[in-house]
Amino acid sequence: MYNQIDSNKRKTWALIIIFISLISLLGYFVGYISEAGNSILIIAIIISIAMSLFGYFSGDKVALATSGAKEITENDNPYVYRMVENLCITAGMPVPKVHLINDEAINAFATGRDPKHASIAITTGAVAKLENEELEGVIAHELAHIKNYDIRLMTVVIILVGIIALLSDLFLRMTFFGGGKRDNDRGGNPVLLIIGLVLIILSPIIAQLIKFAVSRKREYLADASGSLLTRYPEGLAKALEKIENDHTILKRANNATAHLYISSPFRGTKKFLANAFSTHPPLQDRISKLRSMN
Numbered sequence: 229m230y231n232q233i234d235s236n237k238r239k240t241w242a243l244i245i246i247f248i249s250l251i252s253l254l255g256y257f258v259g260y261i262s263e264a265g266n267s268i269l270i271i272a273i274i275i276s277i278a279m280s281l282f283g284y285f286s287g288d289k290v291a292l293a294t295s296g297a298k299e300i301t302e303n304d305n306p307y308v309y310r311m312v313e314n315l316c317i318t319a320g321m322p323v324p325k326v327h328l329i330n331d332e333a334i335n336a337f338a339t340g341r342d343p344k345h346a347s348i349a350i351t352t353g354a355v356a357k358l359e360n361e362e363l364e365g366v367i368a369h370e371l372a373h374i375k376n377y378d379i380r381l382m383t384v385v386i387i388l389v390g391i392i393a394l395l396s397d398l399f400l401r402m403t404f405f406g407g408g409k410r411d412n413d414r415g416g417n418p419v420l421l422i423i424g425l426v427l428i429i430l431s432p433i434i435a436q437l438i439k440f441a442v443s444r445k446r447e448y449l450a451d452a453s454g455s456l457l458t459r460y461p462e463g464l465a466k467a468l469e470k471i472e473n474d475h476t477i478l479k480r481a482n483n484a485t486a487h488l489y490i491s492s493p494f495r496g497t498k499k500f501l502a503n504a505f506s507t508h509p510p511l512q513d514r515i516s517k518l519r520s521m522n
Contacts, residue, residue: 365464
């Protein structure tokens with residue numbers, strides 16, 4: 229389990245470094261085309277961060293409202309609340325706000341920028357269909373996302389995606405609408421222009437793929453961390469098997485919040501793009517890794 233955690237941490241930060249390198253290349257080519265140097269890159273970063281601040285501080289409320297989650301107290305559902313509370317005591321972390329989603333699908337997610345400002349949401353289907361150890365494994369997985377600061381990391385990744393989108397848009401406007409100042413008559417290098425154009429056109433797709441890759445690595449990490457918390461990887465493995473075999477579709481599935489759930493809410497649908505660009509690794513891979521931890 230410790231090896232799995234260390235491996236995924238290294239791979240995640242390697243992807244972040246690739247992300248930053250891509251942004252630097254984009255900034256160079258945009259500056260080259262416009263002769264504006266690094267000023268455009270700085271402006272893009274400022275705008276992207278400003279646009280992301282609302283999501284950072286209020287994104288959890290939006291995610292909970294979008295999913296239809298309702299906060300509960302211990303009196304509302306002692307079984308679920310005490311399970312969350314007991315796992316938090318074991319993990320040495322604050323108890324997050326506990327929510328239930330009235331949906332027959334088996335799923336759950338955690339949100340919040342840090343352990344002190346966190347929430348966990350569980351579907352009523354998960355509570356009804358999972359055995360005690362299985363539900364405990366699912367909750368431990370979501371608590372691991374909170375304790376590992378995965379939500380904060382994904383916020384950083386989303387900011388980077390925003391920067392790349394802004395730079396791509398700037399480059400294309402400069403190239404196709406006369407904003408670029410460099411050309412062959414003024415000493416511009418046509419090879420660099422072509423490389424820059426290809427890079428900017430492909431970069432939004434590359435950025436999204438890196439975002440998905442980071443998200444997948446965090447799922448593996450949360451599986452390992454959650455199993456370390458419960459000391460029973462088989463509980464989560466059995467829960468994931470039930471999720472794989474359950475064909476109930478989450479009613480309020482949303483592309484914006486899909487990466488938060490323990491399993492893709494689009495799993496089993498005919499949404500080709502949603503499945504091709506999934507934020508989650510295959511369930512069978514996760515189950516195999518969990519069972520190798522025993």
